[in-house]
Amino acid sequence: MERKKFVSLMVRYGFYALVIYFFVWSFQKNYFSYLFKETETFVLLTRQHLELVAVSSLLAIAVALPSAVLVTRPRFRQTEWIFTNLANLGQTIPVLAVLALMISILGLGFKTAVFALFIYSVLPIFRNTVAGLNSIDDRLIDAAKGMGMKPHQILFRVELPNAAYSIMAGIRTAIVINVGTAAFAFLIGGGGLGVWIFTGIRLFDNSALLSGAVPVTLLAILADYLLRLLEYVVVPKGTRPSANA
The missing domain is CATH 1.20.5 (Single alpha-helices involved in coiled-coils or other helix-helix interfaces)
Structure with missing residues (x-):
């Protein structure tokens, strides 16, 4: 040991x-000269990057969580495969293909980038939420029913708290992936730190490349750390893996 x-x-x-x-x-x-020579540009690109991640992630959570709750209800369980395959489809299409397809509908810029990131964020949240809700011991549900709880009370007081760890794991995964994928927004005029990354690639400029890539990496690490802190607050102590070990 x-x-x-x-x-x-x-x-x-x-x-x-x-x-x-x-x-x-x-x-x-x-190699980090851009960060000091063009500080205002760095702040602008970082703000754009965070906006892309925040908006697309919130949209994904708003869609994936209710959908997962819906398909785990007894009367809607038969529809689970439809939602799952739709989420899988969004994840399997290459991000560049999604961007190209949506340009003709939404045009260039922020909206198209947000939609592509949203598509890529839905699957981890949806699948983890479904897995968390399906893993709850049936005896807990029966006990809640025996205490006279109504379905919505069972959902919010029993099911969601017990599935919170799995749900937060899905959200963390989606957002961390989102931070990295948001760099592709540059290709359709969506802004973000991908501007420096792809500029560095195109011009063989390591200073531009690292000035964009390293902050993206640090943002992903910071996002994961902050979400771990949120997870510690949201997830009931008795349902954490360490508590069951």
Whole structure:
């Protein structure tokens, strides 16, 4: 056990050392020059990136959660395969294809980028919510019914709290993927940090590339960390995996 703990610590500190070395090396090579020379542009692109992620993620949550609740109700269980296949279809179409298809309908810019990101965010939230609701012990539902609870009370007091960990895992996954995928918004005039990433690729400019790619990576890590904190608040203590171990 002590050996496993020692190896785990060594791997963790080794990773931290590599990250520190990367940043020191990048600063020595002046690869983050865009962040200091064009600070206003960086703030603008970051704001655009966050808006793309926030709007598309909120839309995905607003659609995926009610849909998952609907298909787990007894009278609508037969429709689950329809919703699941629709969500799968949105995930399997390449993001560039979605952008190209929607340009003719929504045009270039923010709306088309948000729609593509929304399509890509629905599946993780929907499937995790369905899995969480379906995994609840039937005895809990029977006990709630025995106490005289109505269906909506069972949903909000029993089912959703017990499925909260799985739901939050789906939301975290969707948003972290969203942060990275939002870089493609540049291709249709949607803005975001993808402007610097694709500019760097096109001009073979490592400064532009890293000035866009590294902040995107850090945003994904920050989003995951903040959602973990939210998960700690939202998920009841007794339903967390560590509590059941």
